[in-house]
Amino acid sequence: MSFIAFQNITKRCPGVLALDDVSFSVERGSCHALIGENGAGKSTIGKILAGVYTKDSGAIQLDGQIIEPTTPLVARKLGIAMVHQELAFCPNLTVAENLCLGDLPRRLGWLDRKTMRDKARAMLTEIGSDLDVTRPIAELSTGQEQMVQIAAALGTKAQVIIMDEPTSSLSVAESERLFELLAHLKQRGITVIYVSHRMEEIFKLCDSITVLRDGRHVITEKISETNHDRVIHQMVGREVVFQKPAHLDRALGKELLRVENLSSPGKFSGINFTLHAGEVLGFAGLIGAGRSEIAQAIFGLDAAATGKIFAHGKELSPGSISAALAAGIGLLPEDRKRLGLVLSMNCRENTSLAALPRLTSLGFVRRKEERALAKKYSDRLRVKAPSMDSLIAGLSGGNQQKIALAKWLARECDILIVDEPTRGVDVGAKAEIHQLLDELACNGLGILVISSELPEVMNLSRRILVMRQGQVSGELTRAEFSQPNLMRLMAGISGPAN
Numbered sequence: 020m021s022f023i024a025f026q027n028i029t030k031r032c033p034g035v036l037a038l039d040d041v042s043f044s045v046e047r048g049s050c051h052a053l054i055g056e057n058g059a060g061k062s063t064i065g066k067i068l069a070g071v072y073t074k075d076s077g078a079i080q081l082d083g084q085i086i087e088p089t090t091p092l093v094a095r096k097l098g099i100a101m102v103h104q105e106l107a108f109c110p111n112l113t114v115a116e117n118l119c120l121g122d123l124p125r126r127l128g129w130l131d132r133k134t135m136r137d138k139a140r141a142m143l144t145e146i147g148s149d150l151d152v153t154r155p156i157a158e159l160s161t162g163q164e165q166m167v168q169i170a171a172a173l174g175t176k177a178q179v180i181i182m183d184e185p186t187s188s189l190s191v192a193e194s195e196r197l198f199e200l201l202a203h204l205k206q207r208g209i210t211v212i213y214v215s216h217r218m219e220e221i222f223k224l225c226d227s228i229t230v231l232r233d234g235r236h237v238i239t240e241k242i243s244e245t246n247h248d249r250v251i252h253q254m255v256g257r258e259v260v261f262q263k264p265a266h267l268d269r270a271l272g273k274e275l276l277r278v279e280n281l282s283s284p285g286k287f288s289g290i291n292f293t294l295h296a297g298e299v300l301g302f303a304g305l306i307g308a309g310r311s312e313i314a315q316a317i318f319g320l321d322a323a324a325t326g327k328i329f330a331h332g333k334e335l336s337p338g339s340i341s342a343a344l345a346a347g348i349g350l351l352p353e354d355r356k357r358l359g360l361v362l363s364m365n366c367r368e369n370t371s372l373a374a375l376p377r378l379t380s381l382g383f384v385r386r387k388e389e390r391a392l393a394k395k396y397s398d399r400l401r402v403k404a405p406s407m408d409s410l411i412a413g414l415s416g417g418n419q420q421k422i423a424l425a426k427w428l429a430r431e432c433d434i435l436i437v438d439e440p441t442r443g444v445d446v447g448a449k450a451e452i453h454q455l456l457d458e459l460a461c462n463g464l465g466i467l468v469i470s471s472e473l474p475e476v477m478n479l480s481r482r483i484l485v486m487r488q489g490q491v492s493g494e495l496t497r498a499e500f501s502q503p504n505l506m507r508l509m510a511g512i513s514g515p516a517n
Contacts, residue, residue, distance in 0.1 A: 021080075022047035022210055023068070023179065028077035030063055032413060035405050036234050037063045040077075043229045043239040047082075048208045050201060052221040052242070055231035055254055056445040057417025058403040061214045064231075065181040068212070069101035070094035081179070095121075100177035102168050102185050110157035115139035117156055118171050142174040143167070147196045162189050162306035162471075169197065173204075180204070183214045184416070187442045191473065191506065192305060198224060216417075216445045217472075218247050230254055255447040264299070264453075266460035267481060267497065272296025274332070275434050275465035276348075278317065281326035286312040287489035290326070294434065294465040299456065301480030302469040303505050308486035310469045311353050314436045317467075318350040319343040330434060349373065349432035351424055353439045353469075359423035360411050367393040367407040369422050373430040396425035401451060417444040424452070428459075435459065438469040453479060473502050487511050 021044030030038040038060045045051040053061045066072045068079065070088035079086050081097060088094035091101075108117045115136045124134040139152040148166050156164060165185065172180050186194045201224055204211060213225055221228060222242060230237040230253040237253050276294040281287070287309035294300050302310045316324040319340040328335045330346035343350075352358035360369050370393040371378055378389050393407045400421040404414055411419060420442065427435060440456065441449040456479060460466055470476040476483060477500045485493045485508035493508040 021045065022082055023212075024080040025064065025068075026078045026080065028064060028067065028079070029075050030060075030067060030072060031075055032063075038067075038074075039234045041231070041234070041236045042077075043236055045210060045212060046227065047210055048205055049226040050205060050211045050213055050224050052225040052228040053212060053214045053231065054216070054218075054221060054228060054250065054445075055237075056447055057421075058233075058415045059231040059254070059445075060234040061231055062183050062415065063234075065101060065183055065212060065214055068094070068179070069099055069181055071101070092121075095175055095177070098176075098178035099181070100172040100175045100179070101181040101183065102165075102172045103183055108156045108164060108167070111155060113153050113155055114143075114150055114159070114167055115152035118142055118152070118167065118174060121175075138174075142170040145173055146170050146200055160306050160311070162193060165189055166193060169200075173200075177209070179210045179212070181212045181214070184216070184442075185213075186215070186217065186220060187439075189306065189471065191471070191509075194220075216449070218250065218446060221250075222247070232256065251446055254445065262454075264457040264460070264479060266297055266299065266457055269297055269461060271298050272463055275330065276317075276467075277327075277329040278313075279327040279329075281313065281316060281324060281328065283312060283316055283321050283324045286321075287316075287486075289490060291491070292484055294467060296433070296463045296465055297460050298482075299460050299466045299468055299480050301476040301483040302467065302486060303473065303476050303483050303509065304486030304492075305509055306471065308509070309489040310486050311438050313486075314350060314352075314438050314467065314469060317343065317436065318348060320350075344373075347433045349427035349430055349435050351427055351435070351437040351440060353442070355416075355419055355423045355442075359426075360419060362412040363410075365408050365410055366397065366402070366404050366414070366422055369411050370396055370407070370425045370429055373426045392429050393425075396428055397422075399428075400425055400455070401448070417448055420444055421448065421452075424455075433463065434465050434467075436467045436469070439471065440468065441470075441472070441475060449475075473505055477502075477505075485509055 023045040026042050028038050028041045055061050063072060067074050068088060070091040070093050073089055086097055088097060088099060118139040119135045124131040136152050143150055146169055150163060185197060201211060215221055225242050227241055229239040232254060273296050274293055275296050278290055278292050281290040290313055304310050315321050317328055319338055319342060322338040324337055330348060335346055336342045356362060367390060371389045378385055397407055402421045403418050411422060441452050456466055468476060468479050481497055483495045484491050485505060487509060492511060495504060
C-alpha cells in the first residue's frame, strides 16, 4: 500500500515546465529511487514534498491524507526532512549551532550551550561521525558539511527523508557508512526518497525506482524487475557509452606543470609531481586527504603555501591567482556555488567571466562575441536552460556544473584542474564530460582530475597519485589500476592487493 502518493503534480519555473502532470507512489518503509537526466525534475519534486517549492497543481497524499507542505517548517511538522544536494548552512556559526538552529535549547531564557553541544554530538554519533561540534561550518570540507546535513535531517525524527545526491561529496568510507545508516533507517520504518545519478548505489540500496525525463513520469517499477541498461535508456532515450580514452594511445607532449615540495601548514606537505601536455593525471584519496587543497594552492588560493610551482618552465609567484591565470591554469572547484559561479549573474555572463580580457574593448564587453562564445560552449556541453540569459541560480545542479566547466573552456586554458568534475551530473552528461576531457587531452591540454569516484578517476587517468593525510602515499600506472590497490594506498596499507 502506498504511503506517499504524488497525483498529477505540475510545477512551472521561469521559462521551463519543471514537472508536467507527474504521478507515482512510494511504499512505507522503502528506499525509493528518483532518477533522470539533469533538469528532469527529480530535485524539484523532492523540494515540493519538503516544502521548499510549492506545486502549481496536483495533490500529495501522506498515509492517505492530503497534505500541503507549503514551507520547510510545515513539512518538518508533517515528519518530512530533506538532505539537499546544494548545502545550505550559516558558515559563520558552529556545527552545533547549525544543527540546533531550529530548536535551540534554553535555560532561564538564555541559550544553553552545553546542552546544545551535547545534542549536536548525539546527532552526529547517530550517523557515526566524530566531527568537532565547536568548529565553524566554514572550516569544513564539502563532504563534512554533507554529513552534518544528514545528521540534521535525522535529528528532526522525520518519518520521510528525501536525500538529494547524498554521496556526491562523500568519500568511499563515508558513503559506506551512509549505506549502513540507510539500512538502519529502513529497519526503523523510515521512508527514504533517494535522488542519485549513481546507478550502482540505486541498485544496491533501493527497493523501487521512478524514472523522470524532461519533467514527465516515464515509469515506476521494482528494482528487481529492471537493470542498468534499461534504466539508462528510459532516462536518456539514447545509448550511453563510456569508451577507453583516446589520449592514452598518444605520446605525451612537453612538461606543462611541475610541483616541487609543495606544502601548506596543517593541509599537505612535500608534494612533488609533473603534468605533461596530453596527460590526464588523477588524484585519489579520502576526503580531507589534501587533494582539493593542493589544487587551490596551485591556483594561488593559498597564501600560506610554500614550495615551487613551474608552469611552462617558469616559476610562479606563490599565492597569486593572477599569475596562475596568466600561466594558462584554470580551476573548476569542488563547490560550484560558492567558488565556481556567480549566482546573481546569468548563464552567458558566467560562461564568459574568465575570458573577459579578450572580449572587452575600452572597458566594454563586445556582447555579440560574448553571446557567440556562450552559445558555442552551451551547445558543446548540451546545457539545458531556457536561454543563455537565464539566471544561473535557476538551473539544475548538473547544468550549473556544465556552465562552471564551460567558463574555463572559454578561456582556453592549457592546464586545467577539475575537482569532482561530474558531481551531481547524470550518467549521460557524465559520459559527455568524460569524452570532452579526453578530447581536451588529445588536443594537448594537461588535465589534473580530482574525484571521489574511483571508477571515474581510473577511467580518465593515465596515472593516479593517491593522497593520505596530506601526503602522497603512492602512485599507480594505468596497468596497476584497481579499486583494491587504490583503497589500500588510501588507507595506508603497504603492498599490492591480492
